Amino acid sequence: MINVTKTFFPPLKEYRKHLRRIWGNEWLTNRGELVQELEMKLKNRFKVPYLTLTTNGTLPIQIALKVLANGGEVITTPFSYIATTSAIIWENCTPVFVDIDPDYLTIDESTIESAITSKTTAILATHVFGNPCAIELIENIAEKHKLKVIYDAAHCFGVEYDGQSIFNYGDLSTCSFHATKIFHTGEGGAFFTQNAKLHEELFYGHNFGHKGPEEFYGVGINAKMSELQAAMGLSVLPYMEDIMEARRYVVEFYDRNLDFSRMQRLKIREKTEWNYSYYPVILESEDALLRSLKRLKDRNIYPRRYFYPSLNTVDFAGKIKMEISEDISSRILCLPLYKGLKDTDLKLIVDCI
Amino acid sequence: MINVTKTFFPPLKEYRKHLRRIWGNEWLTNRGELVQELEMKLKNRFKVPYLTLTTNGTLPIQIALKVLANGGEVITTPFSYIATTSAIIWENCTPVFVDIDPDYLTIDESTIESAITSKTTAILATHVFGNPCAIELIENIAEKHKLKVIYDAAHCFGVEYDGQSIFNYGDLSTCSFHATKIFHTGEGGAFFTQNAKLHEELFYGHNFGHKGPEEFYGVGINAKMSELQAAMGLSVLPYMEDIMEARRYVVEFYDRNLDFSRMQRLKIREKTEWNYSYYPVILESEDALLRSLKRLKDRNIYPRRYFYPSLNTVDFAGKIKMEISEDISSRILCLPLYKGLKDTDLKLIVDCI
Numbered sequence: 209m210i211n212v213t214k215t216f217f218p219p220l221k222e223y224r225k226h227l228r229r230i231w232g233n234e235w236l237t238n239r240g241e242l243v244q245e246l247e248m249k250l251k252n253r254f255k256v257p258y259l260t261l262t263t264n265g266t267l268p269i270q271i272a273l274k275v276l277a278n279g280g281e282v283i284t285t286p287f288s289y290i291a292t293t294s295a296i297i298w299e300n301c302t303p304v305f306v307d308i309d310p311d312y313l314t315i316d317e318s319t320i321e322s323a324i325t326s327k328t329t330a331i332l333a334t335h336v337f338g339n340p341c342a343i344e345l346i347e348n349i350a351e352k353h354k355l356k357v358i359y360d361a362a363h364c365f366g367v368e369y370d371g372q373s374i375f376n377y378g379d380l381s382t383c384s385f386h387a388t389k390i391f392h393t394g395e396g397g398a399f400f401t402q403n404a405k406l407h408e409e410l411f412y413g414h415n416f417g418h419k420g421p422e423e424f425y426g427v428g429i430n431a432k433m434s435e436l437q438a439a440m441g442l443s444v445l446p447y448m449e450d451i452m453e454a455r456r457y458v459v460e461f462y463d464r465n466l467d468f469s470r471m472q473r474l475k476i477r478e479k480t481e482w483n484y485s486y487y488p489v490i491l492e493s494e495d496a497l498l499r500s501l502k503r504l505k506d507r508n509i510y511p512r513r514y515f516y517p518s519l520n521t522v523d524f525a526g527k528i529k530m531e532i533s534e535d536i537s538s539r540i541l542c543l544p545l546y547k548g549l550k551d552t553d554l555k556l557i558v559d560c561i
Numbered sequence: 562m563i564n565v566t567k568t569f570f571p572p573l574k575e576y577r578k579h580l581r582r583i584w585g586n587e588w589l590t591n592r593g594e595l596v597q598e599l600e601m602k603l604k605n606r607f608k609v610p611y612l613t614l615t616t617n618g619t620l621p622i623q624i625a626l627k628v629l630a631n632g633g634e635v636i637t638t639p640f641s642y643i644a645t646t647s648a649i650i651w652e653n654c655t656p657v658f659v660d661i662d663p664d665y666l667t668i669d670e671s672t673i674e675s676a677i678t679s680k681t682t683a684i685l686a687t688h689v690f691g692n693p694c695a696i697e698l699i700e701n702i703a704e705k706h707k708l709k710v711i712y713d714a715a716h717c718f719g720v721e722y723d724g725q726s727i728f729n730y731g732d733l734s735t736c737s738f739h740a741t742k743i744f745h746t747g748e749g750g751a752f753f754t755q756n757a758k759l760h761e762e763l764f765y766g767h768n769f770g771h772k773g774p775e776e777f778y779g780v781g782i783n784a785k786m787s788e789l790q791a792a793m794g795l796s797v798l799p800y801m802e803d804i805m806e807a808r809r810y811v812v813e814f815y816d817r818n819l820d821f822s823r824m825q826r827l828k829i830r831e832k833t834e835w836n837y838s839y840y841p842v843i844l845e846s847e848d849a850l851l852r853s854l855k856r857l858k859d860r861n862i863y864p865r866r867y868f869y870p871s872l873n874t875v876d877f878a879g880k881i882k883m884e885i886s887e888d889i890s891s892r893i894l895c896l897p898l899y900k901g902l903k904d905t906d907l908k909l910i911v912d913c914i
Binding site for chain 2: 220236265274295386387395424429432437
């Protein structure tokens with residue numbers, strides 16, 4: 209069976225090496241040595257000033273909204289994973305969808321301003337498939353209207369934009385280290401910011417507001433990453449260059465061998481060093497997609513309709529029409545992409561599409 | 562150094578045995594085999610109909626409040642860990658404190674009714690130190706006023722009340738499997754309910770509302786436990802009888818050797834099979850407590866002021882006066898209690914108090 213992705217497992221002995229440290233320290237969570245080491249290594253890797261690891265990739269979005277969006281209207285994209293919209297609603301804010309760019313698949317920055325009202329407090333945009341939003345234009349809008357910008361950068365491990373880590377843009381970025389991601393800690397995530405004061409607020413927010421055992425900075429919840437998760441991150445990290453190289457190979461195979469006369473590939477934004485995180489193709493029609501899916505399934509190959517459905521169509525999200533997002537959601541398929549896919553598998557997939 | 566508690570580490574080879582299964586399955590999260598096995602084992606152990614494991618012990622309280630408390634006033638205890646109050650505030654409800662019983666240290670059920678208003682939606686009470694609340698009386702009040710009852714049973718692994726697991730009471734109970742708890746998964750938790758419909762709502766809530774990859778039941782977040790956590794639970798579980806026995810020994814040592822003419826011990830509620838989870842002593846005065854703390858600290862022994870401060874005194878929680886809770890918080894100390902404490906350590910602790 210070939211799925212859209214396959215979790216990378218580091219050699220078990222690598223993980224065991226870190227486990228022995230945990231057993232030696234007799235320390236399993238609450239800012240252990242391994243969590244701090246992984247934070248430091250990622251900070252150095254991305255050259256970001258502030259980063260806090262979290263137990264999954266949704267909690268940092270929730271904490272960011274609690275700290276920055278203040279129950280207001282949050283302008284967001286309908287073309288993302290459900291977590292983006294759910295976090296907004298869960299945190300008592302109102303999602304206000306604007307449509308997406310049909311080539312880059314990120315939020316259509318030209319429609320953001322018309323969606324701003326007196327209740328708007330923030331923009332929550334997704335760098336879809338690791339493809340950056342129109343960062344400078346969004347920054348201008350946010351500055352003009354005094355809005356906060358939160359980037360859901362769940363797909364963005366390793367992406368650079370204009371010469372630096374994409375995590376350095378916006379008021380803050382969040383990332384996911386879920387098992388399906390390029391780099392993972394089983395479940396896991398992080399938030400990144402360049403603002404020391406904001407980082408402090410987010411950090412307290414992720415650990416009950418604790419300022420020592422008996423004092424509190426403010427309201428917080430538990431989003432702490434444990435040592436067992438950090439051990440996985442530390443075990444995967446040394447393989448990132450291999451993983452990226454293997455993914456680049458698959459992406460270039462698809463690029464060379466797929467017939468783009470009747471389908472569309474993802475247009476990567478200028479000034480971007482991409483991370484080969486997903487291989488989406490947009491077919492001619494939903495019928496064409498369903499036919500391709502059928503052919504693939506018959507050969508035990510399971511790509512993923514991703515993102516589908518368009519989030520504006522989900523019951524609890526308001527059901528306002530978003531033409532481009534709904535159209536693309538109905539026709540887009542993410543092809544299998546992971547380290548370990550064989551050429552014969554890739555040929556078979558290309559033939560089925 | 563002796564701390565108030567020490568995480569139990571199962572033999573590393575036990576954990577490695579489960580790790581090999583994870584590596585074999587190539588599956589790290591999203592309802593893996595180990596998570597399901599641990600759920601089944603705990604369900605059988607406690608004879609509870611519904612239980613879902615979560616990534617920590619606070620998220621199930623948050624999800625419970627979202628599903629049951631509906632942004633209303635939640636009657637709660639000031640004598641608990643900060644998570645109880647923080648979760649209420651985080652989920653846009655209002656905590657309404659009532660004072661505690663000076664002997665059992667649980668919420669004073671006789672004052673609940675006077676705190677009920679038209680906005681009250683739920684009671685969130687803590688079985689403090691594993692000591693049950695006045696369950697029947699609270700149930701009567703809730704029934705009369707049509708309120709939901711959520712028990713923060715973070716301390717309650719293994720507690721039985723009136724012949725069955727304490728997790729079977731109230732609309733639902735939550736538990737914590739944090740590293741400091743008797744049974745743990747590093748970080749972790751669970752919710753328990755006897756109501757099939759409620760369980761379904763909570764379950765969807767803990768996994769983005771997913772009903773299949775493309776359909777949604779409602780708004781949800783990510784509270785999934787990963788396989789790395791479940792592996793820890795499965796490794797600790799076979800040692801629970803040993804752990805309980807060792808803790809019982811320490812508790813009985815304190816019971817026999819401490820001088821209760823000038824301090825108070827915890828009064829366990831009738832009909833309870835307790836779990837030896839904490840050993841709190843209430844000293845004559847805060848001065849007496851600070852003197853004991855000093856003597857212990859000089860010998861490198863660190864008990865914990867727990868719970869301190871009384872939650873009603875925390876800035877963001879309203880600062881309404883709660884006489885008994887504030888008084889007890891200022892005088893209570895949890896003594897070291899874990900498997901592995903030596904008699905000589907215990908004698909030293911008793912001498913210092």
